[in-house]
Amino acid sequence: AQRVTQPEKLLSVFKGAPVELKCNYSYSGSPELFWYVQYSRQRLQLLLRHISRESIKGFTADLNKGETSFHLKKPFAQEEDSAMYYCALSESNTGKLIFGQGTTLQVKP
Amino acid sequence: SAVISQKPSRDICQRGTSLTIQCQVDSQVTMMFWYRQQPGQSLTLIATANQGSEATYESGFVIDKFPISRPNLTFSTLTVSNLSPEDSSIYLCSVEREDSYNEQFFGPGTRLTVL
Numbered sequence: 001a002q003r004v005t006q007p008e009k010l011l012s013v014f015k016g017a018p019v020e021l022k023c024n025y026s027y028s029g030s031p032e033l034f035w036y037v038q039y040s041r042q043r044l045q046l047l048l049r050h051i052s053r054e055s056i057k058g059f060t061a062d063l064n065k066g067e068t069s070f071h072l073k074k075p076f077a078q079e080e081d082s083a084m085y086y087c088a089l090s091e092s093n094t095g096k097l098i099f100g101q102g103t104t105l106q107v108k109p
Numbered sequence: 110s111a112v113i114s115q116k117p118s119r120d121i122c123q124r125g126t127s128l129t130i131q132c133q134v135d136s137q138v139t140m141m142f143w144y145r146q147q148p149g150q151s152l153t154l155i156a157t158a159n160q161g162s163e164a165t166y167e168s169g170f171v172i173d174k175f176p177i178s179r180p181n182l183t184f185s186t187l188t189v190s191n192l193s194p195e196d197s198s199i200y201l202c203s204v205e206r207e208d209s210y211n212e213q214f215f216g217p218g219t220r221l222t223v224l
Binding site: 032034043044045046049051086090094095096097098099100101102 | 140142150151152153154157167201203205210211212213214215216217218
């Protein structure tokens with residue numbers, strides 16, 4: 001069955017420290033993976049997708065099919081990165097998104 | 110991107126009543142979805158709203174409880190029927206455009222509290 005797992009409910013780091021938000025998936029086909037972010041009092045929005053292979057706000061994520069992972073990384077966290085982050089998988093034939101449980105990132109000054 | 114509005118933004122309802130949530134998009138979109146986010150939980154897909162035909166429901170969600178309409182390519186409604194306190198959640202509408210390569214754009218959500 002398709003599933004997305006984010007093992008950490010809360011990740012707390014100091015400003016300037018590296019950040020890695022973990023995401024593992026289970027999918028029988030060829031996965032399309034996304035990271036969505038929700039800042040305080042804002043709506044959920046796309047941060048990045050694996051297809052584009054780009055860095056957004058200093059964040060990168062590499063799809064590792066061998067480990068079925070799509071971890072989100074940033075070398076130096078900023079306070080404005082504090083938010084809820086969701087890893088999501090798109091079903092190729094329906095476009096449906098399957099979300100992980102979400103990780104709250106807290107960046108302390 | 111797509112600009113999505115939802116009405117109402119929040120409501121407090123009595124047990125046994127129903128609430129209809131509207132989702133309006135500023136442009137025609139191919140796909141519209143409805144999600145539920147229960148307190149402290151992630152987003153769960155309720156159904157895909159299909160234009161001109163019955164919605165496609167996910168396992169655990171039924172039409173009698175969550176009737177959905179989508180009369181055109183820019184508008185959809187979700188009704189949560191026969192409310193109970195367990196229905197207290199945030200309900201979100203999302204859309205996907207033909208040129209967005211599976212990216213979904215989300216509405217601001219409707220926060221429902223059932224007393």
